[in-house]
Amino acid sequence: MADPAGGPGAMAQPSVLLTKEPAPQTVPASDLPMKVYEVALNTGTDSSSGLATAGFRITKYLPTEWHLNNSELYHKAFTSCDQAERDRAEAKELAEYAAAAAQRAQQDSTAAVGQRLEDIHFWKAQLQNEIEDLDAETRLLAAQKLRLERALDATEVPYTIATDNLQCRERRQAPDLVCDEVERELLKEAELIRSIQELLKRTLIQARNQMRINREHKEVCEIDWSDKVETYNIDDKCGRYSNQSTNIQFHPTSVKFEESASTPETWAKFSHDNIYRAEREKLASINLQAVKVNFAFDQVSLRSFVVEC
Numbered sequence: 001m002a003d004p005a006g007g008p009g010a011m012a013q014p015s016v017l018l019t020k021e022p023a024p025q026t027v028p029a030s031d032l033p034m035k036v037y038e039v040a041l042n043t044g045t046d047s048s049s050g051l052a053t054a055g056f057r058i059t060k061y062l063p064t065e066w067h068l069n070n071s072e073l074y075h076k077a078f079t080s081c082d083q084a085e086r087d088r089a090e091a092k093e094l095a096e097y098a099a100a101a102a103q104r105a106q107q108d109s110t111a112a113v114g115q116r117l118e119d120i121h122f123w124k125a126q127l128q129n130e131i132e133d134l135d136a137e138t139r140l141l142a143a144q145k146l147r148l149e150r151a152l153d154a155t156e157v158p159y160t161i162a163t164d165n166l167q168c169r170e171r172r173q174a175p176d177l178v179c180d181e182v183e184r185e186l187l188k189e190a191e192l193i194r195s196i197q198e199l200l201k202r203t204l205i206q207a208r209n210q211m212r213i214n215r216e217h218k219e220v221c222e223i224d225w226s227d228k229v230e231t232y233n234i235d236d237k238c239g240r241y242s243n244q245s246t247n248i249q250f251h252p253t254s255v256k257f258e259e260s261a262s263t264p265e266t267w268a269k270f271s272h273d274n275i276y277r278a279e280r281e282k283l284a285s286i287n288l289q290a291v292k293v294n295f296a297f298d299q300v301s302l303r304s305f306v307v308e309c
Contacts, residue, residue: 106243113239117232119264123271124228127221130278134218137285138211144289145207152200155193162190203291210285217278224274 061069166186241248262270 110239113235117235117239119268120228120232120235123268124225124232126275127225127228127271130275130282131218131221131225133282134214134221134278137282138214138218140289141207141211141214141285145204145211148200148204148207152197152204155197155200159190159193159197162186162193166190203288206288210281210288213281214285217274217281221274221278224271228271 166183169183169186
């Protein structure tokens with residue numbers, strides 16, 4: 001137990017009595033260095049710099065300037081409205097003019113298509129008449145050709161009889177081998193029949209050639225007639241079109257002229273030439289039939305001559 005009087009083993013007692021906590025040890029105060037902060041400046045087209053003071057002026061407008069500015073804006077607006085009115089009126093006038101021009105163009109086109117239809121109908125009718133005439137002439141030629149073939153066959157018997165009589169007379173004996181009137185008539189008859197046979201054969205060849213030519217020209221006229229019929233149907237359909245038609249098809253290259261397209265003059269000349277050639281061949285057929293009629297008279301004369309003999 002410790003000695004209260006103090007001994008060598010006793011703790012040392014402080015000489016001053018502490019009544020509060022001691023102050024902490026501190027570092028002497030001094031100014032800190034200033035830190036510089038770098039701020040990025042926005043100076044582009046989207047910069048917000050100066051927005052807080054936008055619209056404010058150090059020197060304000062005077063009332064006269066304000067009225068003058070408003071007057072200028074009013075006159076500019078009035079001028080713009082007036083120009084817009086004039087532009088609208090001009091656009092309306094142009095639209096009406098374009099519509100009237102389009103209407104006139106449509107009427108002219110319709111009239112041209114109608115005239116074209118009349119021309120096509122005329123040539124179509126002419127070609128149809130030529131086709132019918134050529135067909136009739138070809139049928140007549142075929143009938144006449146058949147008659148010529150029969151006439152040629154009919155000359156074989158008289159010619160055989162005449163030549164047989166002449167050969168029989170040649171077998172006579174010398175005193176009776178004479179050249180009398182009968183022999184001269186037989187020679188004349190044989191020569192006549194032979195010449196008629198040659199003429200009939202040439203005429204048959206001409207008839208066959210003429211029939212072939214008639215058929216060729218008929219085919220040409222039929223092709224031309226068929227084209228005219230198709231053209232008439234197309235133009236008739238085109239003439240019935242209007243702005244209210246629902247089956248109109250817009251083709252970007254339909255207004256271009258084809259290189260192989262013909263002009264109205266060459267188009268009419270083509271059909272005219274076909275009809276001219278058909279008329280020429282029809283006339284040749286008629287002349288050939290007239291020759292055949294003369295053959296008929298010669299055949300009658302020949303038959304009477306043979307009967308008399």
